[in-house]
Amino acid sequence: xxxxxxxxxxxxxSRLFIGTGKYSRNxxxxxxxxRSGSQVITVALxxxxxxxxxxIVTHIPSHMTLLPNTSGARTAEEAVRIARLAKxxxxxxxxxxxxINDQKYLLPDNTETIRATxxxxxxxxxxxxxxxxxxxxxxxxxAAGAAAVMPLGAPxxxxxxxxxxxxxxxxxxxTGLPIIVDAGIxxxxxxxxxxxxxxxxVLLNTAxxxxxxxxxxxxxxxxxxxxxxxxxxxxxxxxxxxxxxxxPLTGFLA
Amino acid sequence: MSFYDTLTxxxxxxxxxxxxxxxxxxxxxxxxxxxxxxxxLMALLSPAAEPYLEEMAQKAHxxxxxxxxxxxxxxTPMYLADFCVNHCTYCSFSSIYDFPRKKLTLDEVRRExxxxxxTGLRHILILTGESRNESPASYVKDCVKVLRSYFSSVxxxxxxxxxEEYADLRxxxxxxxxxxxxxxxxxxxxxxxxxxxxxxxxxRLDAPERGCLAGFRSVNIGALLGMYEWRQEALATxxxxxxxxxxxxxxxxxxxxxxxxxxxxxxxxASDVTDRALVQIILAYRLFLPRSGISLSTRExxxxxxxxxxxxITKMSAGVSTEVGGHTLEGGTPQFEIxxxxxxxxxxxxxxxxxxxxxxxxxxxxxxSLAMP
Ligand code: SF4
Numbered sequence: 001x002x003x004x005x006x007x008x009x010x011x012x013x014s015r016l017f018i019g020t021g022k023y024s025r026n027x028x029x030x031x032x033x034x035r036s037g038s039q040v041i042t043v044a045l046x047x048x049x050x051x052x053x054x055x056i057v058t059h060i061p062s063h064m065t066l067l068p069n070t071s072g073a074r075t076a077e078e079a080v081r082i083a084r085l086a087k088x089x090x091x092x093x094x095x096x097x098x099x100i101n102d103q104k105y106l107l108p109d110n111t112e113t114i115r116a117t118x119x120x121x122x123x124x125x126x127x128x129x130x131x132x133x134x135x136x137x138x139x140x141x142x143a144a145g146a147a148a149v150m151p152l153g154a155p156x157x158x159x160x161x162x163x164x165x166x167x168x169x170x171x172x173x174x175t176g177l178p179i180i181v182d183a184g185i186x187x188x189x190x191x192x193x194x195x196x197x198x199x200x201x202v203l204l205n206t207a208x209x210x211x212x213x214x215x216x217x218x219x220x221x222x223x224x225x226x227x228x229x230x231x232x233x234x235x236x237x238x239x240x241x242x243x244x245x246x247x248p249l250t251g252f253l254a
Numbered sequence: 255m256s257f258y259d260t261l262t263x264x265x266x267x268x269x270x271x272x273x274x275x276x277x278x279x280x281x282x283x284x285x286x287x288x289x290x291x292x293x294x295l296m297a298l299l300s301p302a303a304e305p306y307l308e309e310m311a312q313k314a315h316x317x318x319x320x321x322x323x324x325x326x327x328x329x330t331p332m333y334l335a336d337f338c339v340n341h342c343t344y345c346s347f348s349s350i351y352d353f354p355r356k357k358l359t360l361d362e363v364r365r366e367x368x369x370x371x372x373t374g375l376r377h378i379l380i381l382t383g384e385s386r387n388e389s390p391a392s393y394v395k396d397c398v399k400v401l402r403s404y405f406s407s408v409x410x411x412x413x414x415x416x417x418e419e420y421a422d423l424r425x426x427x428x429x430x431x432x433x434x435x436x437x438x439x440x441x442x443x444x445x446x447x448x449x450x451x452x453x454x455x456x457x458r459l460d461a462p463e464r465g466c467l468a469g470f471r472s473v474n475i476g477a478l479l480g481m482y483e484w485r486q487e488a489l490a491t492x493x494x495x496x497x498x499x500x501x502x503x504x505x506x507x508x509x510x511x512x513x514x515x516x517x518x519x520x521x522x523x524a525s526d527v528t529d530r531a532l533v534q535i536i537l538a539y540r541l542f543l544p545r546s547g548i549s550l551s552t553r554e555x556x557x558x559x560x561x562x563x564x565x566x567i568t569k570m571s572a573g574v575s576t577e578v579g580g581h582t583l584e585g586g587t588p589q590f591e592i593x594x595x596x597x598x599x600x601x602x603x604x605x606x607x608x609x610x611x612x613x614x615x616x617x618x619x620x621x622x623s624l625a626m627p
Contacts, residue, residue, distance in 0.1 A: 022323020024609045049406070049615040052374060072617060074471075074504055082618070102503040104545060157321050210319045 003233065005200055007178060008094060008126030008147045010065055014039045015195065016225040017067065017180065018218070019205025020056055021047070028214060029059040036218035042067040042096050042203065045086045057091070067128065069096040076115035083120050095120060096150065097129040106156045110137040114144055121145025130182055133167035138175045149177055150203060153194065154184025157206045161190040165197070172198045188217075188224030195228025196236060256460050257497045261438065261490060269486055276300035285309055290542045295492055298538040299485045307533060314540040314566040321545055325611045327569045328601065329377035329549075331411070332366055333578040334358050334397055336587060338383030340450030342436070343521045344478065344514060346589050347383040349450065353587045356578040357388050363397045367404040369581040373573050373598040376615040377407040379432060381589075384413035384452060391419040395426045402427040407617040409472070413452070414461035420468030429617060430472040431465035433458070434510065438490035439482040446481060462494070466502035471617070473498060474549065476510035479535065480523040488535045492542050499543065508547035508569070509539050515553045515590040529558060533565060540566030552592040556604075559594050563608055572601035 005012045017040040020029055033041065041064050047056055048068075060066065068086035073079035076099060083095040097120070099112040113129045114137060121127045126147045131137055133151035141149050151168050154160035161184060162168070172179050178200035185191050185204045194202050202225060211217035276297045284294035285306065297303060298310060335357035338347045358366065370378065378401060382389040394412055401408050409430030410423060420431065437443040440455055447453045465473045475494055477487040491509065499507045513532060514523045527535075532554075539548055549569040550562055559570065574595075577586025596604070605612045 022319075022325060023611060024324035025606065025611050046406075046616055046618045047613065049376060052376075052614055085618070103506045104499055104503050106545070159320055206320055206323070209323055 003229065005178065007128075010126075012039050012065070012201075014222070014225075015201040015229055016191070016221055017042065017182075017201055017203035018208060019203070020044070020060070021205055022209035023214070026054055026056055026059045029056075030061060031215055032208060032218045033061060033064060035215045035222070036208070037222045038218075039063070040065045040067050040201075040203075042069045042205075043091070044069055044071040045082050045089070045091070046072045048086075048089065048091070050089070065094060066092050067094050067096050068092070069098050069130075070116070071098045071100070073097075073099050073116075074101050074109075074112075075099065076112040076119070079112070079116040080119050083116075083125060084123075087125070093124060094126045094128065097127060108132055108152070110134060113137075114140045117141050117146050118144040121147075128180065133164045133171055135167075135170055135174055138171050138177070142175055142177050146177065148180050148200065149175065150180045150182035152183040153181050153190070156183045158184055159186025159207055159210075160184055161186055162193060165193075168194070168199065169197055188220045191221055192224040192228035192231070195225055196231045198232050201225075256456075256463065257494050258456060258459055260493055260497060261440075261459070264486070264490060264493070265440065269483070272296070273300045273485055276302040278302055278305070281306050284541075285313060292493065295538060295542045296489060298541060299488055299534065303534060303538075304530070307530065307537065310537040310541065311533070311565055314537045315564055317540060317544045318566050318568065322547075322568050323611075324609055325613045326563060326567070326605050327377065327547075327613045327616050328375055328572050328598070329379055329407075329409075329569060330370055330373075330375050330571050330573050330598075331379045331381055331576070332370065332401075333381050333576060333580060333586070333589070334363065334394070335382040335385070335389040336578045336589070337385040337388035338450075339385050340383075340452040341448040342452060343446045343448060344436075344481070344523070346587055351587075355388075356583075356586060357393075358397070358579055360396060360400055362579055362583065363400045365582045366579060367401050370573070371404040374602075374614050375573065375598060376405050377409070377617070378405045379409045379411055379430075379571075381411045382413070384450065386413075391415055391423065395423055398423065398426045398428055406615045409474070414458050415464070417464040417468050420465050420470065424469050429470060430474065431462065431470045432474040432476075432510070433461050433465065434476040434478060434512065435459060435491070435494070436478045437481045438477055438487055438494075442482040462498060463501075466498055466505045470505065472506040472508055472547070473502075474508040474510055474547070476512055478512050478514060479527045479532070480514035480525055483525055484527050484531055484535065488538065492539055495539075495543055495546060499546070506547065507543070508549060509543070510549045510551065511536055511539070512551055512553055515593070532558075533562070536562065536566050552594040553590070555593040556596060560604055560608070563605065563610060570601065572596070573598040 014037045016038045018038045020043045068091045070079040070082040099109045101109045130150045154163040180201040181194040182203040280297040281303045284297040341348045411432040477491045547568045550567045552574040576588040
């Protein structure tokens, strides 16, 4: 079955986006990419050092869509500058806006994120903003030109799962944008759950990078994301409080 | 309101009794908490926690890996000047010692920068003694302008400045401030700082907060462990960090754990901080402040550093010289003796063998020419 996800004119067959941080060595990245089947990978521009012997970008195969992120930005202006730097460094025109002002929980600043999205979308970037799942903010991001929105499931790096499930459900129902659940997902079952709910994709890093066997975990997530997506497409059966008879007693009436 | 209020409250606690009150039960309760409170922190710093170091280490290790991953950020200090008007009883740069003092010219700064950048390091911490004549904020600023083109992050460790001076340095491209209180216990502070402006306790205590107000991205604090009872000093440091983090959520508050090291003089500190005590402090810091960076200097011996990398440490110095111009010039006086003299490549090799990725660059100085129109 063909079920592509199209973002910014790019057709993706994998709905698992991954990250490049927290690995014990950058040489693991190509193997994780292969095992996860992922086609989009986010990279923090602040970690990219073209002069370094171990430049992270050299470990990413060329078929991948790079999603530079603005991690480290604390204002819209900084996010914009980072995005422009990434583009001029040849990392393409996709950008994940990440504006974080709170170093205690690392929660995103939606207001600054909207401002940065307006500016960058107008400049032709494919903008994917990381956000706290708030419907009005998501609608403003859409109006600002976001190609998708990336609500958090739980704080970054917490592996706590889909704590914001109800709010994400509303974003999926109301925004008409692809919803990519980003941050918080710690287990394949949680990724599957997000996909079953109708999320368009999930992005995760910590869950794979800090697993005992990151490669096996990458594969587990690939399967979970695709299982969850299939379940969504198949349409989950209704949940009934009392058992429903499989052959209704009034069937003969027709 | 300043952290001074908390500190005054702390100093009134009857510590002789307080630490003994904690039991194994309190430690277990603290270990179960998702977010440690002050009481939990004290339990983990108390003698009752000593049999629980392994449990604390397991939790600290897990927390560090989920928050920071399998990486270690590397940096190195660069000494710009060793002129100092203070007499601190534990430091070779003290004004009472007679040795040829040095201050790098901007050309020498450039040469040092080239030598350090050639090792791959991109984060640098610049240091001076305290002398408003020889190394004023304007001199530091001139050096920063040179260093910006070699490093992606420049932090300062200089005498306390005013909020305006900090803001000015921030504008010049400094993104981090490191400033150790050295000793939180006020009476001991008075005894150890014999002469000079450093005697003004409050000026130092409130400086990290001025750094937060001035907009530094990271502010790093610490107590020089060994100068006074370590449990109290660690408690004050952790609460100071929490105070800053609560009040300035946009700033990354980091902690350092320097232990006293031999230097030019013969002062010996009052309190001996054993390796076990150092580990207990690091673990308590990590569990109390799961997201704070913890830096480990070359004051500690190589073998110990190798073990500590798995206990909560997120930043390490490498390829260190504590002399002014120590990377390209001859014959400086070190501020203190370092223990781990391995070069950058050797540290990288050690980290990789331990399953950790050395990170050289974790921040960008945003180019003003690309600023918003
Ligand atoms: S610790 Fe600092 S202020 Fe004190 S003597 Fe040394 S250089 Fe001077």
